[in-house]
Amino acid sequence: xxxxxxxxxxxxxxxxxxxxxxxxxxxxxxxxxxxxxxxxxxxxxxxxxxxxxxxxxxxxxxxxxxxxxxxxxxxxxxxxxxxxxxxxxxxxxxxxxxxxxxxxxxxxxxxxxxxxxxxxxxxxxxxxxxxxxxxxxxxxxxxxxxxxxxxxxxxxxxxxxxxxxxxxxxxxxxxxxxxxxxxxxxxxxxxxxxxxxxxxxxxxxxxxxxxxxxxxxxxxxxxxxxxxxxxxxxxxxxxxxxxxxxxxxxxxxxxxxxxxxxxxxxxxxxxxxxxxxxxxxxxxxxxxxxxxxxxxxxxxxxxxxxxx
Numbered sequence: 001x002x003x004x005x006x007x008x009x010x011x012x013x014x015x016x017x018x019x020x021x022x023x024x025x026x027x028x029x030x031x032x033x034x035x036x037x038x039x040x041x042x043x044x045x046x047x048x049x050x051x052x053x054x055x056x057x058x059x060x061x062x063x064x065x066x067x068x069x070x071x072x073x074x075x076x077x078x079x080x081x082x083x084x085x086x087x088x089x090x091x092x093x094x095x096x097x098x099x100x101x102x103x104x105x106x107x108x109x110x111x112x113x114x115x116x117x118x119x120x121x122x123x124x125x126x127x128x129x130x131x132x133x134x135x136x137x138x139x140x141x142x143x144x145x146x147x148x149x150x151x152x153x154x155x156x157x158x159x160x161x162x163x164x165x166x167x168x169x170x171x172x173x174x175x176x177x178x179x180x181x182x183x184x185x186x187x188x189x190x191x192x193x194x195x196x197x198x199x200x201x202x203x204x205x206x207x208x209x210x211x212x213x214x215x216x217x218x219x220x221x222x223x224x225x226x227x228x229x230x231x232x233x234x235x236x237x238x239x240x241x242x243x244x245x246x247x248x249x250x251x252x253x254x255x256x257x258x259x260x261x262x263x264x265x266x267x268x269x270x271x272x273x274x275x276x277x278x279x280x281x282x283x284x285x286x287x288x289x290x291x292x293x294x295x296x297x298x299x300x301x302x303x304x305x306x307x308x
Contacts, residue, residue, distance in 0.1 A: 032057040032067075043074075047133060050075035055090065066094035066109070077129040080121055085129055089115030108154040116162040124169045154187040174205040184219070191222035193231060211239040211246065226260035249274040263289045277303045
């Protein structure tokens with residue numbers, strides 16, 4: 001080993017040791033719970049919303065930069081009542097340190113959230129309670145921002161016992177999703193397929209439709225091509241409000257492709273089963289820009305009108 005290489009090894013070893021010592025000191029002497037007020041004040045300054053952190057905050061440094069936060073809530077926009085816009089019972093996120101520093105790769109061990117509750121609303125003037133959280137022109141800035149040389153790798157993601165309530169005072173629509181459980185496998189930005197399982201119950205007013213729904217598919221997204229793919233999609237649902245008794249429905253298709261670059265959706269033939277009828281649907285590719293007007297050919301197998 002030449003002298004120059006030996007020096008480089010010593011320097012690298014010294015930097016690693018220094019980093020470990022600094023991380024140990026930070027872990028021993030730093031308590032993230034001491035900074036609750038500063039965090040809340042910063043959120044208040046940036047958004048005008050009140051952030052209340054009631055649960056404990058825990059922090060791990062190495063080899064994962066891991067954060068876990070107990071119950072917390074974010075206040076609503078002015079004019080939308082006192083109920084928090086968002087709250088959760090527990091949230092955790094872990095990012096591996098070395099790939100982030102050396103290769104600018106975001107490697108997430110797990111991203112989990114429990115008891116998430118979202119209250120979304122649109123008032124009679126058509127203003128939403130989340131509009132003030134999205135800066136104007138943010139999409140354009142994101143498109144023009146220089147890309148990172150690294151990738152994104154999330155080992156798993158889960159949402160447990162979540163709920164969502166959407167109220168549109170302009171149209172009178174009310175949508176409630178409850179008991180939302182969502183689990184995703186390893187998620188990458190290179191188009192690798194990811195298993196997705198989801199289940200929820202829903203209540204849609206004033207239509208009076210309510211029921212349960214479960215979904216199973218493999219999801220793939222390629223950030224370079226902007227192509228989102230759902231493979232082996234299967235949706236099973238029980239709906240009340242379509243008939244005098246609960247109606248069981250199932251939808252199956254080999255693939256759904258959504259191209260964000262071309263704003264187009266393409267579906268493989270769809271198999272629909274409902275009211276003791278088996279229906280085959282062949283949908284032509286269509287654009288989701290503006291008014292969505294897909295065209296489809298529908299074929300229905302022989303069925304018993306009496307049973308329907």
